[in-house]
Amino acid sequence: xxxxxxxxxxxxxxxxxxxxxxxxxxxxxxxxxxxxxxxxxxxxxxxxxxxxxxxxxxxxxxxxxxxxxxxxxxxxxxxxxxxxxxxxxxxxxxxxxxxxxxxxxxxxxxxxxxxxxxxxxxxxxxxxxxxxxxxxxxxxxxxxxxxxxxxxxxxxxxxxxxxxxxxxxxxxxxxxxxxxxxxxxxxxxxxxxxxxxxxxxxxxxxxxxxxxxxxxxxxxxxxxxxxxxxxxxxxxxxxxxxxxxxxxxxxxxxxxxxxxxxxxxxxxxxxxxxxxxxxxxxxxxxxxxxxxxxxxxxxxxxxxxxxxxxxxxxxxxxxxxxxxxxxxxxxxxxxxxxxxxxxxxxxxxxxxxxxxxxxxxxxxxxxxxxxxxxxxxxxxxxxxxxxxxxxxxxxxxxxxxxxxxxxxxxxxxxxxxxxxxxxxxxxxxxxxxxxxxxxxxxxxxxxxxxxxxxxxxxxxxxxxxxxxxxxxxxxxx
Amino acid sequence: xxxxxxxxxxxxxxxxxxxxxxxxxxxxxxxxxxxxxxxxxxxxxxxxxxxxxxxxxxxxxxxxxxxxxxxxxxxxxxxxxxxxxxxxxxxxxxxxxxxxxxxxxxxxxxxxxxxxxxxxxxxxxxxxxxxxxxxxxxxxxxxxxxxxxxxxxxxxxxxxxxxxxxxxxxxxxxxxxxxxxxxxxxxxxxxxxxxxxxxxxxxxxxxxxxxxxxxxxxxxxxxxxxxxxxxxxxxxxxxxxxxxxxxxxxxxxxxxxxxxxxxxxxxxxxxxxxxxxxxxxxxxxxxxxxxxxxxxxxxxxxxxxxxxxxxxxxxxxxxxxxxxxxxxxxxxxxxxxxxxxxxxxxxxxxxxxxxxxxxxxxxxxxxxxxxxxxxxxxxxxxxxxxxxxxxxxxxxxxxxxxxxxxxxxxxxxxxxxxxxxxxxxxxxxxxxxxxxxxxxxxxxxxxxxxxxxxxxxxxxxxxxxxxxxxxxxxxxx
Numbered sequence: 001x002x003x004x005x006x007x008x009x010x011x012x013x014x015x016x017x018x019x020x021x022x023x024x025x026x027x028x029x030x031x032x033x034x035x036x037x038x039x040x041x042x043x044x045x046x047x048x049x050x051x052x053x054x055x056x057x058x059x060x061x062x063x064x065x066x067x068x069x070x071x072x073x074x075x076x077x078x079x080x081x082x083x084x085x086x087x088x089x090x091x092x093x094x095x096x097x098x099x100x101x102x103x104x105x106x107x108x109x110x111x112x113x114x115x116x117x118x119x120x121x122x123x124x125x126x127x128x129x130x131x132x133x134x135x136x137x138x139x140x141x142x143x144x145x146x147x148x149x150x151x152x153x154x155x156x157x158x159x160x161x162x163x164x165x166x167x168x169x170x171x172x173x174x175x176x177x178x179x180x181x182x183x184x185x186x187x188x189x190x191x192x193x194x195x196x197x198x199x200x201x202x203x204x205x206x207x208x209x210x211x212x213x214x215x216x217x218x219x220x221x222x223x224x225x226x227x228x229x230x231x232x233x234x235x236x237x238x239x240x241x242x243x244x245x246x247x248x249x250x251x252x253x254x255x256x257x258x259x260x261x262x263x264x265x266x267x268x269x270x271x272x273x274x275x276x277x278x279x280x281x282x283x284x285x286x287x288x289x290x291x292x293x294x295x296x297x298x299x300x301x302x303x304x305x306x307x308x309x310x311x312x313x314x315x316x317x318x319x320x321x322x323x324x325x326x327x328x329x330x331x332x333x334x335x336x337x338x339x340x341x342x343x344x345x346x347x348x349x350x351x352x353x354x355x356x357x358x359x360x361x362x363x364x365x366x367x368x369x370x371x372x373x374x375x376x377x378x379x380x381x382x383x384x385x386x387x388x389x390x391x392x393x394x395x396x397x398x399x400x401x402x403x404x405x406x407x408x409x410x411x412x413x414x415x416x417x418x419x420x421x422x423x424x425x426x427x428x429x430x431x432x433x434x435x436x437x438x439x440x441x442x443x444x445x446x447x448x449x450x451x452x453x454x455x456x457x458x459x460x461x462x463x464x465x466x467x468x469x470x471x472x473x474x475x476x477x
Numbered sequence: 478x479x480x481x482x483x484x485x486x487x488x489x490x491x492x493x494x495x496x497x498x499x500x501x502x503x504x505x506x507x508x509x510x511x512x513x514x515x516x517x518x519x520x521x522x523x524x525x526x527x528x529x530x531x532x533x534x535x536x537x538x539x540x541x542x543x544x545x546x547x548x549x550x551x552x553x554x555x556x557x558x559x560x561x562x563x564x565x566x567x568x569x570x571x572x573x574x575x576x577x578x579x580x581x582x583x584x585x586x587x588x589x590x591x592x593x594x595x596x597x598x599x600x601x602x603x604x605x606x607x608x609x610x611x612x613x614x615x616x617x618x619x620x621x622x623x624x625x626x627x628x629x630x631x632x633x634x635x636x637x638x639x640x641x642x643x644x645x646x647x648x649x650x651x652x653x654x655x656x657x658x659x660x661x662x663x664x665x666x667x668x669x670x671x672x673x674x675x676x677x678x679x680x681x682x683x684x685x686x687x688x689x690x691x692x693x694x695x696x697x698x699x700x701x702x703x704x705x706x707x708x709x710x711x712x713x714x715x716x717x718x719x720x721x722x723x724x725x726x727x728x729x730x731x732x733x734x735x736x737x738x739x740x741x742x743x744x745x746x747x748x749x750x751x752x753x754x755x756x757x758x759x760x761x762x763x764x765x766x767x768x769x770x771x772x773x774x775x776x777x778x779x780x781x782x783x784x785x786x787x788x789x790x791x792x793x794x795x796x797x798x799x800x801x802x803x804x805x806x807x808x809x810x811x812x813x814x815x816x817x818x819x820x821x822x823x824x825x826x827x828x829x830x831x832x833x834x835x836x837x838x839x840x841x842x843x844x845x846x847x848x849x850x851x852x853x854x855x856x857x858x859x860x861x862x863x864x865x866x867x868x869x870x871x872x873x874x875x876x877x878x879x880x881x882x883x884x885x886x887x888x889x890x891x892x893x894x895x896x897x898x899x900x901x902x903x904x905x906x907x908x909x910x911x912x913x914x915x916x917x918x919x920x921x922x923x924x925x926x927x928x929x930x931x932x933x934x935x936x937x938x939x940x941x942x943x944x945x946x947x948x949x950x951x952x953x954x
Contacts, residue, residue: 109834109835111835153670154674160667164645167677168645184928187903187905188903189904189905190866190867191637191832191866191867192905192908193630193908194906194907195681195929195932196678197631197680198931200677201677203674204670204672220728221726221728247588248771249772251698294725295780302774356666357584357587357589386668389667390668427664428666428668428669430669430671439671447671447672450661454673455673455675461935461938462934
């Protein structure tokens with residue numbers, strides 16, 4: 001235990017409370033908790049605390065608070081923005097939820113599941129599926145991302161167009177507040193107007209107001225019919241028009257509606273094995289449409305064929321392929337899911353996880369593409385994403401042959417170029433990734449004035465010592 | 478202006494700012510703003526401020542805050558719990574939103590509408606309907622209730638089983654904070670993870686953290702097919718089982734799922750003209766089921782007939798009638814909507830707007846019925862409500878022939894009897910009506926400890942002078 005900077009008395013108390021598996025202090029053990037998965041931040045910590053229960057977590061937090069030790073909550077360590085990584089001072093402890101992995105109950109009458117914070121999203125999905133139900137949240141890191149972190153960051157993903165973000169799925173919550181008090185909001189009620197929406201406040205607060213320990217999640221009946229199609233279209237406006245056509249018929253049937261630019265698709269087709277384009281020729285834009293319903297009849301097939309048939313007749317969709325089997329469906333989804341990997345293989349890239357109102361998407365993509373191409377000639381503008389939510393991953397891939405370092409040296413210029421256009425369209429600089437430490441610098445100009453002022457007041461009220469995940473969301477004053 | 482207790486300098490400044498229509502000080506003009514519609518509270522106020530714009534509202538709030546004058550935001554004055562009524566001191570001003578009645582935009586691509594706080598829910602519904610869209614929120618006071626108040630109290634109603642409470646419909650918000658700052662959260666984004674969920678915090682805060690001035694609401698395509706049925710069943714468990722059967726087939730089709738007890742239905746049938754039971758004989762329990770879809774095909778009719786047919790075959794439903802026309806549909810809804818009026822005609826009654834987890838509803842109704850019947854022999858336990866949300870209006874009607882005063886003298890005993898059972902089932906003492914001033918006394922025992930403590934800290938942080946709607950939500954310390 002030679003590596004820790006913790007006061008001896010605190011170390012003893014934590015050791016007695018958590019035992020040897022619950023307290024890591026050797027650098028060899030703690031290192032992996034101090035670097036984010038994108039490798040953007042390399043921090044240090046005084047210890048990693050791994051409580052196995054809410055009560056132990058609460059006692060550990062109270063002890064750290066007593067000594068004024070900063071705490072960094074961490075789930076699956078899959079933050080895109082360094083939200084769960086300690087700073088370089090080595091003064092903070094990481095509190096990991098990865099020993100809190102119990103799935104308490106799945107209730108068929110209430111359509112809820114009660115899970116501890118350290119359960120991975122995949123494990124929660126599987127547990128629901130095993131009972132014929134569905135946890136309708138899906139993100140690419142679901143094998144590692146844990147429920148606590150997912151709620152702390154209000155994760156989004158592919159199915160939010162139908163079921164909302166993580167926020168909308170959480171019916172109940174339990175959290176440990178910065179002073180070690182347990183906040184018990186574990187009510188599985190669909191209507192409860194008894195005071196401030198503390199559950200909503202904690203969700204998306206990125207661990208800065210408390211550490212989520214348990215949650216009650218809403219489930220859905222598992223879909224018994226599903227229709228999936230990949231469509232070729234002329235431009236993002238056509239993709240939006242197709243979305244509106246499906247939405248007008250049945251918004252509840254749309255399980256996912258994903259956009260892929262021609263540039264990004266071409267990278268996938270050329271760089272990913274087994275991901276060739278299942279259409280006759282490349283197009284400027286694509287939509288991956290998935291309809292789903294718990295009904296087992298053929299009404300979904302009818303809906304898909306009617307809307308797509310009309311769109312083909314109108315020339316809105318130039319080509320389309322329908323999945324005729326589950327393996328064909330998975331092949332279409334594989335193409336969508338490989339966009340990030342294909343871009344990685346194509347060289348250095350800059351990610352912009354932005355959102356704008358649906359109506360502004362075409363203008364956004366047109367303007368941002370032109371601006372980036374003017375900034376760096378030869379740049380490959382390769383957007384894709386959850387267009388049904390207005391959420392575009394406006395990713396920028398380096399020109400072929402350019403030194404990646406030269407490209408990345410201009411990352412702020414590229415991000416600012418995109419952000420400035422997003423701002424003129426009343427959009428957001430972080431649709432689903434959160435602020436973490438990567439984007440704190442953007443908060444004053446985007447969320448300044450009364451908004452940031454109110455956030456700071458709430459933070460100070462609930463965490464007057466600033467011990468809970470310091471340095472996240474808020475820029476240093 | 479002789480009736481006001483405001484400092485002369487403040488009065489002059491407010492008068493210059495708001496003009497004669499914007500500032501009422503004569504008791505004859507202000508009286509109607511000082512009594513809630515249930516006539517439970519008769520307060521007084523120093524003036525009624527009626528700003529016509531957000532900017533005027535912000536300036537008025539800043540002036541009042543400067544002088545430490547308490548402010549009571551008020552929309553349509555339809556609170557069930559005295560949430561918009563000033564106390565008897567006469568020191569507060571009422572700030573009415575009823576001059577802020579502009580509907581700014583309805584956007585078909587984004588499926589949103591932007592409305593000022595003083596627009597009534599009915600006017601907003603009608604404006605959406607005129608454009609072929611639907612604002613899916615419906616409450617009995619919708620002709621008077623205004624959008625600002627609806628969001629401040631997170632109103633619920635008949636369609637929350639499908640579309641959620643008011644909270645889930647609000648995509649953007651603008652509010653004036655207790656110090657007069659304008660908080661602009663007018664982003665119509667479905668994904669935006671950039672700091673604390675201030676919009677969520679304001680929604681349901683009952684005007685204690687600020688005054689909502691404008692909102693962006695999510696719309697839906699208007700339904701093009703609808704199926705409505707009234708079913709007779711043996712008990713609440715059977716109603717829940719029927720609900721689960723529909724939900725398993727298609728939760729998104731369920732626009733409303735209402736429960737009515739046999740006792741409450743009998744009062745409607747006997748006391749309301751034109752509301753006779755459209756079934757062959759009375760039953761212990763009824764369900765009003767409404768399915769809806771923007772699809773124009775016959776899939777909804779098939780769904781209704783399949784589920785109901787099976788339920789009749791299984792003996793789950795003992796009798797049922799399907800609406801074959803819009804007028805028949807309205808007749809069925811009239812029966813549901815007259816329950817409150819019928820109970821009023823039957824004598825004195827005590828309302829309990831409670832919620833429990835769905836799975837606990839049968840146990841709740843059985844236990845609470847027995848307990849109330851033991852407390853007051855002859856009492857008519859007449860529950861009804863939004864069973865699909867777990868929200869039961871567990872209303873108690875006086876025994877026939879009893880003096881109403883004798884009955885109402887025991888109101889706290891009845892409310893506590895019901896509440897104690899709700900509490901053992903992890904329910905809520907206020908599902909959709911809020912806390913207001915009527916239920917502040919329940920907060921310490923129900924939401925005490927860390928929860929109320931956190932709420933108080935947030936209140937103190939954002940309203941350190943306690944000038945914004947004082948006496949609501951929080952019991953006097």
